[in-house]
Amino acid sequence: MRLCRWGKSGAEKPGIVDSEGRVRDLSKVVAQIGPAELSPRSLRRLGKIKPESLAVVPNGPRLGVPYVGIGKFIAIGLNFSDHAKESGMAVPPEPVVFTKATTCINGPNDDVIKPRNSTKLDWEVELGVVIGTKAQYVSEGQALEHVAGYCIVNDISERSFQLATSQWDKGKGADTFGPIGPWLVTTDEITDPQSLDMWLDVNGRRMQTGNTRTMVFGVANIVSHVSQYMTLMPGDIITTGTPPGVGMGMKPSPVFLDVGDVMALGIRGLGEQRQTVVAAN
Numbered sequence: 001m002r003l004c005r006w007g008k009s010g011a012e013k014p015g016i017v018d019s020e021g022r023v024r025d026l027s028k029v030v031a032q033i034g035p036a037e038l039s040p041r042s043l044r045r046l047g048k049i050k051p052e053s054l055a056v057v058p059n060g061p062r063l064g065v066p067y068v069g070i071g072k073f074i075a076i077g078l079n080f081s082d083h084a085k086e087s088g089m090a091v092p093p094e095p096v097v098f099t100k101a102t103t104c105i106n107g108p109n110d111d112v113i114k115p116r117n118s119t120k121l122d123w124e125v126e127l128g129v130v131i132g133t134k135a136q137y138v139s140e141g142q143a144l145e146h147v148a149g150y151c152i153v154n155d156i157s158e159r160s161f162q163l164a165t166s167q168w169d170k171g172k173g174a175d176t177f178g179p180i181g182p183w184l185v186t187t188d189e190i191t192d193p194q195s196l197d198m199w200l201d202v203n204g205r206r207m208q209t210g211n212t213r214t215m216v217f218g219v220a221n222i223v224s225h226v227s228q229y230m231t232l233m234p235g236d237i238i239t240t241g242t243p244p245g246v247g248m249g250m251k252p253s254p255v256f257l258d259v260g261d262v263m264a265l266g267i268r269g270l271g272e273q274r275q276t277v278v279a280a281n
Contacts, residue, residue: 001188003066004017004063009064014026016049022056024054025057026046035235038149039132047188065181071233072237073099074238076217077097077168079216079222079240087248103173104173110179118160119256120159122257123247124155125200126198127198127212128153130150136232137227146223149185149186151185154200196270197267197268212240212267262274
């Protein structure tokens with residue numbers, strides 16, 4: 001299934017995407033898509049619904065974050081060896097874990113705000129992993145059983161903020177720095193998260209091209225690793241790192257985003273995002 005939420009910001013309704021890419025209204029079936037709906041039992045029940053039996057939402061509606069109730073927004077840094085190299089950093093011996101503020105969460109096609117005093121605004125297309133059942137001390141072999149599905153995340157980063165200290169949260173957690181969606185695609189459609197092509201363009205120019213097979217640490221490894229010291233709950237999301245091609249790593253000189261720039265990004269099977277950079281008020 002491809003689950004989504006549609007409508008005006010703050011008043012989104014649940015939806016499901018049919019085989020033709022049209023949004024169908026799911027609001028008469030469930031009040032919302034949240035942690036309770038991410039359980040295996042609930043997803044099986046929703047999976048029995050034929051999207052064609054539901055009303056089409058007209059006029060290509062705005063899409064919000066595909067589910068509510070994100071308790072933790074966890075991120076993995078330097079998880080593609082070529083990206084670590086372009087960043088001038090060593091490939092890590094274990095996953096580099098940090099968090100993004102939940103106030104950075106943004107719709108997949110909503111504007112990205114360039115913060116005041118920002119000089120090095122950057123992009124990162126990433127695979128997001130959505131937890132469906134509580135995961136605590138799970139083995140790598142069991143880890144994917146706790147995953148409800150996958151989505152696209154643009155891990156927007158302000159490099160001058162990020163690299164000012166040894167902690168990255170300042171440069172990763174600003175408002176609108178976490179576009180998620182357009183859909184939550186359940187694991188029955190994405191049986192192998194380590195074989196997904198991914199890309200990102202800025203103003204129509206291809207900047208990033210990669211595949212999740214080149215992750216240093218795969219999804220199962222990451223979920224298991226994090227669960228050894230941080231209980232993962234339904235609705236938590238882990239964004240798993242980016243391939244090479246970020247602005248900071250451009251040669252002969254870095255390239256950063258400015259007001260008016262447009263990012264378009266996608267992952268095979270998970271849809272596409274599109275954001276315009278706007279100035280802070």
